[in-house]
Amino acid sequence: MAKQKFNVIKSTCIPVAIDNCNTDLIIPARYLASTTRDPKFFGDAFMHDLRYDADGKPVAGFVMNQPEFSEAPHEGCHEIIVGGQNWGSGSSREHAAWAIAGYGIRVVISSSFADIHRNNLLNCFVLPVVVSREFQQELFDSIAKNPQTIVTVDVPNQTVTNEATGHSEKFEINSYKKHCLVNALDDIDYLLSVQDKTEAFEKTAKKW
């Protein structure tokens, strides 16, 4: 997945108000039988069975097919998903994070994330932002009133702001991961750089 540096993201949002939105919903299993890393392949599969019916026709009632939310993400537009609680539960498939990233999303905001999916998002350079239930609900309300509502996610300062109300919250991210996001660095390169530590550990580790 493309590594983009994170600074301040200011964008309209796609509200996906589904609690326990599991990774089977984010990307159905049949898209897992792939060996590609093509972002478009996964982006097209994002939320596929909610977006399209069995005949491949768009499901009119689904939020991503509504005119105010159907525009493909680009700078300032639909780069943020506001999701329901327990976002990304179920399967560990990183394909779900690839689908989100491939569609063009840079930030997912929710009141809670499943642990594995949250790590997967970070490893795909999509920022999971945990907010309070109240803030999450206020975002849904603001977007319902005005789909053009702007949300600002300031990574260096770790704040998220609902520009419709001016309300702001701090969000957590450890300084290691923040450094990675701001500088577009990934964990594997870090782990390769500390291989001497790993080898030293192996020498002292007790088997039984």
Add this chain to the structure above:
Amino acid sequence: MGKTLFDKIWDSHVVQVIPDGPTQLYIDRLYAHEVTSPQAFDTLRDKGIKVFRPEQVVAMPDHNTPSDQQEVINDPIGRKQVETLARNCAEFGIRHFAMGTKDNGIIHVVGPEKGLSLPGMTIVCGDSHTSTHGAVGALAMGIGTSEVAEVLASQCILQSKPKTMRINIEGELQKGVVAKDIALYIMAKMTTSGATGYAVEYAGSTIRNLSMEGRLTLSNLSIEMGSRAGIIAPDETTFAYLKGREYAPKGAEWDKAVAFWRTLKSDDDAVFDKEITYRAEDIKPRITYGTNPGAGIAIDETVPVLDGMSEAEKAQLTVQLNYMQFKPGQKLEGTPVDYCFLGACTNGRIEDFRAFASVVKGKKKSPNVVAWLVPGSWLVRQQIIDEGIDKILEEAGFELRLPSCSSCLAMNPDKVPAGKLAISTSNRNFVGRQGPGARTVLASPLVVAASAITGVITDPRKL
């Protein structure tokens, strides 16, 4: 203050703690399957690096494997994925249990039964049901494909330390109640996110009395309440199960290992971030009514009613019931089923087939259901045959299939058609999980067996 079992395993695998960052955790065993590994191997190729500790990695295809024949995978995309795994393993020097060979099966069935998963180990796999291996007293967690690449490259992952939770089950299980019912009961109490952020240890007299197969079922389902790990302290049951297994230590090594494994338990004064106790007597045979594993009831209860729920709860339940074609307040016992599935990493072990056979022995399968009975590995399949269980199944009108993930997820030919109702021993009843539009009720092997005989959702205690 004493240490929890989780702390003991975690602490002994810390390479370093990054200041205000995650822990670099050493991984003893990486399992890889065909679905979540191809892009990880590509990452290694991109970087021009080798697998750091290939002898600690074991790979096998299971998701795409057909259960009717294993000569060929007819779906070209699935076939390519299985072939890619074989090629990657050859290129990077990784042990590979190929489809159709006696070593193959579902990773989470094969790992413990071959003695590749041992107490005290850290175990990861690009699969959320890696929690299964916690039943042998290991810290086993599901990871994503980027992390698979990290482990291939460095034998380490970067993880933030989870909080600890102990779930105690005390007392004696009622007749007809098995490990799957315990798990479905806990999930209904905890919800699907109740243990998110925690590593769970299962303890208590009921757990101590569970067989190894039952423990593997329970640990398998930990992720369905959000916990990445479900650990059970190793004891005589664990040692008896592991002794003599192909890759388990032998001779003097075995004695040294067991002496160490006996220390792998939570200290008496260990404090957990959260501790919960349930009574075994309160657990009945369970079924699910909704589209997450936490949406479950005892088999003789009715689907919840909307009265007294918040608007948001009503909306969530209504969406689930509309998909399942169930009604609030409906009794599900007696509802006709179209498909019955015994298998998956949840219930594809010998004890599950024994349980199923005990119910169907001397009876006949309902002509109205399609039944898929799929062993979790070739070893399990051989044991079924050795014990003569295949004959009991055959006489009752069932066919024993070949090892595969099968109908647990729609990635091989065993797909449940849209609108059809399946009663399954698998782990997830998500929308479309067993096939687009398929409806899933989760249950134990006993409930699935009873339902396969009558053609309707049936309490095995009443059959």
